[in-house]
Amino acid sequence: MLIVKDNPKSPISESYRTLRTNIQFSSFDDNMSTILVTSSTPSEGKSTVSSNLALAMAETNKKVLLIDCDLRRPSIHKKFGLSNEKGLSNLLIGQHSFNEIAQEITSNLCVLTSGTIPPNPSEMLSSKKMELFLKEAEKNFDFIILDTPPVVSVTDAQALSTIVDGVLLVVSSGHAQIPEVHKAIELLQYVKANIIGIVANKVKSFRRGYKYYQYYYYGEGDGKNKKHRSKSSK
Numbered sequence: 001m002l003i004v005k006d007n008p009k010s011p012i013s014e015s016y017r018t019l020r021t022n023i024q025f026s027s028f029d030d031n032m033s034t035i036l037v038t039s040s041t042p043s044e045g046k047s048t049v050s051s052n053l054a055l056a057m058a059e060t061n062k063k064v065l066l067i068d069c070d071l072r073r074p075s076i077h078k079k080f081g082l083s084n085e086k087g088l089s090n091l092l093i094g095q096h097s098f099n100e101i102a103q104e105i106t107s108n109l110c111v112l113t114s115g116t117i118p119p120n121p122s123e124m125l126s127s128k129k130m131e132l133f134l135k136e137a138e139k140n141f142d143f144i145i146l147d148t149p150p151v152v153s154v155t156d157a158q159a160l161s162t163i164v165d166g167v168l169l170v171v172s173s174g175h176a177q178i179p180e181v182h183k184a185i186e187l188l189q190y191v192k193a194n195i196i197g198i199v200a201n202k203v204k205s206f207r208r209g210y211k212y213y214q215y216y217y218y219g220e221g222d223g224k225n226k227k228h229r230s231k232s233s234k
């Protein structure tokens with residue numbers, strides 16, 4: 001279930017819209033069009049947050065591309081009920097073009113699933129080809145959201161964080177341990193990633209009576225850690 005699509009009036013969907021608004025505000029000065037979503041450990045809700053955030057962004061008449069960059073345990077195709085016969089990995093090896101693999105969800109939201117699971121995900125995601133692809137995609141979309149593997153386990157998210165505008169770190173209550181969250185932040189800061197916020201996920205809300213309630217704390221990305229490549233102006 002994708003709450004923003006299936007229950008758009010719920011308080012959780014509303015909190016995704018608040019997250020969206022804050023990201024849009026944070027791009028007032030800087031162009032914040034490519035956003036990477038990661039977490040320190042598995043199953044904290046990276047794919048859930050990226051999918052719902054993409055849906056919330058697409059509601060505002062912006063063109064949004066959601067990319068499953070978790071080439072190890074992909075799940076975006078499952079969340080949207082899409083085929084994953086071909087996707088990002090097939091594009092990166094030159095087997096298919098963007099138009100052959102992009103799947104349109106609404107007129108504003110396009111999804112790129114992971115594609116065939118490759119033997120060398122880190123290599124693929126940190127390749128020049130990936131960087132060039134992202135740069136090209138930025139010309140056609142207002143927002144691009146990248147769902148990635150956990151940052152403490154593998155280097156994929158760390159590498160990708162250097163070619164995006166901002167990084168959101170999902171921290172799930174009951175999953176993440178404080179030392180792991182610190183480690184994740186350390187790894188991201190080491191490559192000068194621009195951490196724009198922390199999304200607190202699976203936080204219990206007693207007042208509203210929900211077992212799980214999504215809440216977020218928006219951090220203080222200061223824009224100092226800009227991505228290393230130069231951006232094309234749109």
Ligand SMILES: Nc1ncnc2c1ncn2[C@@H]1O[C@H](COP(=O)(O)OP(=O)(O)O)[C@@H](O)[C@H]1O
Nearest residue numbers: 042043044045046047048049075201202212214
């Ligand atoms: N806020 C939430 N409340 C309840 N279940 C959630 C929430 N966020 C994620 N989940 C569930 O937790 C599991 C892991 O979420 P997922 O987004 O796939 O994590 P990740 O991509 O970080 O591995 C999924 O079964 C998902 O439905």
Ligand SMILES: [Mg+2]
Nearest residue numbers: 046047070075
């Ligand atoms: Mg995932």
